[in-house]
Every structure is written in structure tokens, then in C-alpha cells.
Amino acid sequence: MPVSQEVQNAMNVIFKEDSTLYAARGWGQRSGYGKSIAILNIDLANAWTRKGYRFTCEDMDEQIIPGTQRLIAAARKKNLPIIYTTTAFCSRFDIGAFPLRGPWEDLMLGTSGVEIDDRIKPVDGVDTLIVKKRPSAFAGTHLGGILRAGGIDTLICTGVTMAGCVRHTVEDALGEGFRTVIVRECVGDRVAAAIEWNCFDLDQKYSDVEPLDKVIAYIEGNEVPVYQYPL
Amino acid sequence: MPVSQEVQNAMNVIFKEDSTLYAARGWGQRSGYGKSIAILNIDLANAWTRKGYRFTCEDMDEQIIPGTQRLIAAARKKNLPIIYTTTAFCSRFDIGAFPLRGPWEDLMLGTSGVEIDDRIKPVDGVDTLIVKKRPSAFAGTHLGGILRAGGIDTLICTGVTMAGCVRHTVEDALGEGFRTVIVRECVGDRVAAAIEWNCFDLDQKYSDVEPLDKVIAYIEGNEVPVYQYPL
Amino acid sequence: MPVSQEVQNAMNVIFKEDSTLYAARGWGQRSGYGKSIAILNIDLANAWTRKGYRFTCEDMDEQIIPGTQRLIAAARKKNLPIIYTTTAFCSRFDIGAFPLRGPWEDLMLGTSGVEIDDRIKPVDGVDTLIVKKRPSAFAGTHLGGILRAGGIDTLICTGVTMAGCVRHTVEDALGEGFRTVIVRECVGDRVAAAIEWNCFDLDQKYSDVEPLDKVIAYIEGNEVPVYQYPL
Amino acid sequence: MPVSQEVQNAMNVIFKEDSTLYAARGWGQRSGYGKSIAILNIDLANAWTRKGYRFTCEDMDEQIIPGTQRLIAAARKKNLPIIYTTTAFCSRFDIGAFPLRGPWEDLMLGTSGVEIDDRIKPVDGVDTLIVKKRPSAFAGTHLGGILRAGGIDTLICTGVTMAGCVRHTVEDALGEGFRTVIVRECVGDRVAAAIEWNCFDLDQKYSDVEPLDKVIAYIEGNEVPVYQYPL
Numbered sequence: 053m054p055v056s057q058e059v060q061n062a063m064n065v066i067f068k069e070d071s072t073l074y075a076a077r078g079w080g081q082r083s084g085y086g087k088s089i090a091i092l093n094i095d096l097a098n099a100w101t102r103k104g105y106r107f108t109c110e111d112m113d114e115q116i117i118p119g120t121q122r123l124i125a126a127a128r129k130k131n132l133p134i135i136y137t138t139t140a141f142c143s144r145f146d147i148g149a150f151p152l153r154g155p156w157e158d159l160m161l162g163t164s165g166v167e168i169d170d171r172i173k174p175v176d177g178v179d180t181l182i183v184k185k186r187p188s189a190f191a192g193t194h195l196g197g198i199l200r201a202g203g204i205d206t207l208i209c210t211g212v213t214m215a216g217c218v219r220h221t222v223e224d225a226l227g228e229g230f231r232t233v234i235v236r237e238c239v240g241d242r243v244a245a246a247i248e249w250n251c252f253d254l255d256q257k258y259s260d261v262e263p264l265d266k267v268i269a270y271i272e273g274n275e276v277p278v279y280q281y282p283l
Numbered sequence: 284m285p286v287s288q289e290v291q292n293a294m295n296v297i298f299k300e301d302s303t304l305y306a307a308r309g310w311g312q313r314s315g316y317g318k319s320i321a322i323l324n325i326d327l328a329n330a331w332t333r334k335g336y337r338f339t340c341e342d343m344d345e346q347i348i349p350g351t352q353r354l355i356a357a358a359r360k361k362n363l364p365i366i367y368t369t370t371a372f373c374s375r376f377d378i379g380a381f382p383l384r385g386p387w388e389d390l391m392l393g394t395s396g397v398e399i400d401d402r403i404k405p406v407d408g409v410d411t412l413i414v415k416k417r418p419s420a421f422a423g424t425h426l427g428g429i430l431r432a433g434g435i436d437t438l439i440c441t442g443v444t445m446a447g448c449v450r451h452t453v454e455d456a457l458g459e460g461f462r463t464v465i466v467r468e469c470v471g472d473r474v475a476a477a478i479e480w481n482c483f484d485l486d487q488k489y490s491d492v493e494p495l496d497k498v499i500a501y502i503e504g505n506e507v508p509v510y511q512y513p514l
Numbered sequence: 515m516p517v518s519q520e521v522q523n524a525m526n527v528i529f530k531e532d533s534t535l536y537a538a539r540g541w542g543q544r545s546g547y548g549k550s551i552a553i554l555n556i557d558l559a560n561a562w563t564r565k566g567y568r569f570t571c572e573d574m575d576e577q578i579i580p581g582t583q584r585l586i587a588a589a590r591k592k593n594l595p596i597i598y599t600t601t602a603f604c605s606r607f608d609i610g611a612f613p614l615r616g617p618w619e620d621l622m623l624g625t626s627g628v629e630i631d632d633r634i635k636p637v638d639g640v641d642t643l644i645v646k647k648r649p650s651a652f653a654g655t656h657l658g659g660i661l662r663a664g665g666i667d668t669l670i671c672t673g674v675t676m677a678g679c680v681r682h683t684v685e686d687a688l689g690e691g692f693r694t695v696i697v698r699e700c701v702g703d704r705v706a707a708a709i710e711w712n713c714f715d716l717d718q719k720y721s722d723v724e725p726l727d728k729v730i731a732y733i734e735g736n737e738v739p740v741y742q743y744p745l
Numbered sequence: 746m747p748v749s750q751e752v753q754n755a756m757n758v759i760f761k762e763d764s765t766l767y768a769a770r771g772w773g774q775r776s777g778y779g780k781s782i783a784i785l786n787i788d789l790a791n792a793w794t795r796k797g798y799r800f801t802c803e804d805m806d807e808q809i810i811p812g813t814q815r816l817i818a819a820a821r822k823k824n825l826p827i828i829y830t831t832t833a834f835c836s837r838f839d840i841g842a843f844p845l846r847g848p849w850e851d852l853m854l855g856t857s858g859v860e861i862d863d864r865i866k867p868v869d870g871v872d873t874l875i876v877k878k879r880p881s882a883f884a885g886t887h888l889g890g891i892l893r894a895g896g897i898d899t900l901i902c903t904g905v906t907m908a909g910c911v912r913h914t915v916e917d918a919l920g921e922g923f924r925t926v927i928v929r930e931c932v933g934d935r936v937a938a939a940i941e942w943n944c945f946d947l948d949q950k951y952s953d954v955e956p957l958d959k960v961i962a963y964i965e966g967n968e969v970p971v972y973q974y975p976l
Binding site for chain 1: 595597604605606607608609610611622639640641642643645647648653654655656659660662663664743
């Protein structure tokens, strides 16, 4: 579901002005890939990937899920660590302050909404599932620690939402010392303009945004050795 | 420096569509004020408030600094805790991964750029200055801990940039259990559309955005007791 | 399983010297209770509470479990929030660096070892269970945020181990802005001297250590209002 | 200032029993060195290293400072990153809950107590100084992020106190994905038994404890390449 032509035109005006300013000031640089990669699939659970939830996002069946399937398949061949997040709570107390602002009480553990979409489901005992409680996959979790222990320096990111969990995760990643690559076709939101806006803005300041084909080509290339746990 | 009429019109289209969708799904709620307030001035240091830096933001002299002066004056009368952040580093190692993406090496401790603008300067020994190293005032700092110890549950936020440090701070604040109120006239960015976009988006999902006069009226009202440190 | 008389005598020598020094320098103060209390039961899961695990601790059946049952019963009457932690992992990657030092790979999700002991089991949907990945209940978790959102300023702590998870949790709690009270009869370890040493040391510097009867009397007293979620 | 013979004898009894139990259960393993090392000098500021403060520790002039000087000299020859911490606050609000338990208000920014001892002082613009606010060098700081960005996987630790800041730092380090080596002659406390106890306990569970000569020999050996910032 693309944005309307009117909106896209206006965004193009904004993006052109802004990227000129950023370039003149030393932003807009590429961080590229480091030495060791993991895949991070953010909140691709049913409450976001399937119809009928208050968190439901667009373009799942046509684009985001098939794209993520291709990415995961390429990553498995290289034995890359594959990490999933969901956002889920066990009690009212566990949700903290979020219900002040939105329908977070929909995301209860034990309901199907918070389970990872079975079209891309994690392999038990092999993949890593982080049950986070906040937008960022780093805030209030142990993700930074296990990435460091596992020798990872670069995250390839998919998932939703661009204005929320994906954005916040890649910002935190840079502060935690990690490069990130957002896969353009594999990220979504509830509102189309939020995807455009955040892909532009993050690409200028925090994270490379790259097309799926190019990311898969990189993973399949010789540059990415088959991963072995480093300890 | 407002956005152009063309851009504003397009944004109005986006915002109307999005706020309808959000309202239908339970977002767009007000969090309001809790029981105990602090002021948080984010990165109002010279590298952002004065001309000629690569981090320089717009509308400082005309709007953001005078507005923040008024806010601080009102807060001092009620003895509210006033917290400032700056972003500053002591060595290349201290900057971490940020130079991969932008001109963060401009922000060195000991240079005037990272000092709080003296038009709103902190009172030594009374106000609290956090030398943060990341966009969020919570990530990699002790802010959450001292707010809790001080009995604060609500932050009134000013500063820059809306797309970066302010946005990330209010998102983290909600996860850390705090309400936030962004003061509309006291926040800025390097690009005008980023202010519009983020005020809309954050107001829908993470933080109230309120006009300065209304915030000051609240502080001056009887609802806000003169603050006393609670321990 | 108390320490031997010889060891206890030597510890008494140490404790006497140290408490004199601490008192002369302004340590050894009481923090007491704040305004709002939660119970935090640390790692009272089968791998620690039952025989035959590599994490098994002493004195469970005779003392720690019955004591914690009494504490929980008193807390439920006042509707206090009851929080449990366990330590559990979903993959080798999820355990991070811990296997470098000890048998942490025993603690896999889906095994009975990491389930809370059913003699004190949480009430589904009411109590809060934190699946932590590190010794401290605060490090790499969202605990600080939900305590603040819930208006809690004081934690009453039980569990194991005193040298590890309990110690680290109460230290972090103070930094996060919370008072703690360790219930003397409800904490344990794999080695008896570690309990004595850490109760002394933490009581001097980070946390009150109080007998169970006194803690229950406090909870049952009028000082503790029936808890209501504050948002 | 060693512990008395009586105390040492009792501790030997404890340590023998405990290490037998730990060994039988898979603890007491060596983590060793990884691929890239930094030095972390914890709170070797005047309030701990010089006489007359309420935080003053023992054995500074005879042992800890000279030992740390030797370590730093060896590290500079290999260009290893050298990180210092101090603990310091700018206002009562900044200290949070700590004054509930001890004389933390002694540690104010701008006083000589919180400055790094000039016998081992950092090189401006080259070394990294972290002004922490809690015992752990990781809690509420950006240390984890910059170590990762700098490609470091192992910390060689000196400083004080063993029961507080050093202990808490090496525990957090393991959770954050880092190996640590505590240099036996370069760590201290206000109470002698605390050094013995914590060196034993941490060596069993969280960190190697190694003699200074052996650590320096390792740094001077071919195994440690001259460090270059990796980005």
C-alpha cells in the first residue's frame, strides 16, 4: 500500500532539501557491514503480521513475509545467528506505563497474537527469541550482551514498525556499538508514510537501508564466512 | 523557519489519515501529568543552539531559547528539579560507533560547543547536568534511577533534535515508567519537517505535545506543589 | 546448614572490626521502607530449590520455602504486587558469555529446572514473572521501568543466591532508586558462609536485612495500604 | 594490611570446602583472554587512594598504585585502550538513593576527591574517563557500547573496592559479553577480609584473578598485538 502521489511528491521535496543539508554537514555516511552478521526479525508476530489486530501492519502477505523468508533461507545456509523479537506481557503490572498511550494490553503472553508468525517461525533450541517489553530490542533486554559474546558486530534488520520498534532498535544499536542494515522490502508500519519517512531519516543518520536482493547477494557472497560461535 | 505550504499541505493529508487510523485502534490517548514533575532540557548546548556548528538547529534565538527561559523561570518558582543534558566525549574511544554515520567527533569535552547555552545555564550544585553519550537521555545514563529516587513521575521536555535525542528520550521515558510532555515551542531540529512529523507521531503514541503557555499555566497552578526531595 | 563454629567465630571477628570502621565513616545506615512495596522472589525455581541440580541451594524445605510461603500469604492479603524471577535461556546464543565460567547451559527454557517451585507458584495473569538472563533482576530487564510505572519504591527480597543474584539485585536496586529489605530466613546459597558474609556486607552498604517475623508484622500493620495500581 | 592469622585460617577452611563443591558442579572455570584487551582502572581517584577520606582504602602507596603504574606502562607500549572510572555527582538530585545508605555526598564533582590520582593520571584526549554514578562501571553508563565499538572482548581490571565497584563491574562485564581478569595486587578495599573473600568468590564464578607479573608478561608477549581502533 504505497503513499499517494501527492504525499510522495511532498516527501520528495523534503528529502531533497534535507539530504543536501545533511551531506553538507557530514551526515548521510554509509556504515556498511562489519566482520560478523546476525539477522534480527523485529516483532514479526501474528498481532502485527495477520489481519484484525490493533497492531496489524500492511503489506505482510505480499511483501514482508516472503521477503523475510528469502532472507532467513540465505542466512541459514551460512549458519548466521537468527534472532526474533516479540513484545509480550504476563500481567497488568508487567506492561508498565504503556497503556497510558495505546492498546498494549492486547499483547498478552499465551495469546496467539504474540507468537512469531509460523511462516517464518524460529527453530527451537537453535534460533533466539527475545520477549521484549519496549519498542527497542535493546532497551530492557540482554541483546547487547549476547551479540557481544557471540562476536557479532552487524545486524540485518527486518520487521515492524518502522516508526516504533525498528527505528528505536537501530538507533540503540549504534549506541551499543553495532552497525545495522535495514532491509527495505522487509520492514513495515501501520501507516505508509511512516515507512518512507523513517527509511529516509534513519539512512541519513543511523542505519544503512538496502534492497533485499543486494542484502541476500552479500550474504551469499564469499565475504560472509559460515558463522561459528566464538567462545 | 516553517515548512513550505506544499509540504505542510501534504503533511496535513498524512496526519489526517493516520490520526483516524490511530483513533480507531486505541492510540492517540493523553497521558497527562502525574504527581511530581521535573524539567528536562535536552542538548541545549552551543553546538546546537548557536550558529556555525554542524549540529546547529533552527529557531533558537527567536523561539526555543526565549521559550525555555520562560519555562525554567516558572519551574524555579516551584522549586522543580531542572535537568540538562549535553552530548560530549573525551576521546575517540569514548565516541564508540557514532563516527560511522555523522560528525560526532565535533562534540569533545572541553570545547565550547558542548557547554549548555549560557542564556539558560544551569545553577551549579543545584541543577543536574547529564553528560550523555547517545541520543536518548536514558540510554547509557543513570537518569531513570535518579528520577525514581527523586520521586518524579513526569518529565516536561525541551530541546533538540526532534528526530533524534528528543524523540528517543520520550520513547525511552515511557518504557522507564515516566509520562512526558513535549513543549511545542521549545523543541527544534535541523530540518523543519522533522519537527512537524515527530510532534505528530510522538503525540499519537508516546508523549503529550503541549503549547508553552498551557504548560506554564499548569506549573503555576495549584496542582503542582513546591517540590521537596522525597528521601 | 549453618557454618561451623570455627568459621562463625572468625566471621564474628571480621564483622566486628568492619562494622566499627563502617560506623565511623557514615555507612551502616538503615534505609527502611518507603511508601509502596512489592515482593521480589529471586530465582526460587526448581534448579535452585530442589535437590540434584548443579544450582541447588541449601535449607529450602526447612526454611526458605516455608518462610517465603508465609511472606507471600501476608502480601496477598494487602494486594501487594508479587514479582518472581527465573534465569532461563532458549539457545546457546542466548546464554552469551556465561558458559565460560559455570554450568549455565543447565538452565534451558522448557525444562522443569527453570520453572518456579510450585510450592510458591505465581498466579497466572496476576503475578509478574521476569525471565532474566543475568544475575541481577535489573540488568538486561525491564524491572526498573515497571516498578516505577507501578509506583513502587521498596522491594522486599527473597531467594537465591546471596553471593550472586540476590546481592547483585539489591545493589542495582539502590542505583535504580529503590530501597530493599532482604528477608533473612528467605535467602540462601550453595555455601553457608556466603549467606553470612553477604548479609553482613549488604546490610552495611546497600540493603536492610530483616527477620521474617518483623517483615510480616510490617506488612500486616496499618502502615502498608492495600495496593492499587496507580496509573 | 593483611587479615589476621585467625581470620585467614578460617577463610582457608571456607575456601577449601567451597572450591570442592564448586568444582564438583562445573564452576571454577578459567575464562582467560580473548582477542582484544583494554585496561579498566576502577575508582582510583583521591577519595579512595589518599588518606583521610571516608572512602579511603588500604595499601595504596605500597602496592596498588605502584602495581597499577607498572600495568599502565606495559599497556601503553601496546597502545591498549586505557579506561578510568571515577564516581562523582553534580547535585543532591544526581546522587539518587545512595545517601540512604552511606556518605556518597562526599563525592562531588569539582572536589579533588573525585579526580583520578595523579600518580596514574589519564592522558587527556587519549585515555577514556567514565564519570559513573553507581558501583558498576557498566550500570547506567555507555561502557558496554564503546567496548564493543572498539572491538574489545577482555578487560584487565584494577581498583577499588573489591566488595563494591570491582565486584559489581566484573559481574556485569560477563553479562555484557566480556571476559575479565582482576589483577590481584592492584585491587583493594577498606576492609582486608573483603579482598580475600571477593577474590576467591569472583574467581570461582565470574572472573579470573591473576598476579600482576603474569598479567604483564601476557601483555608484553606476542599474543597481544598493538591495538588499532577497528572502525
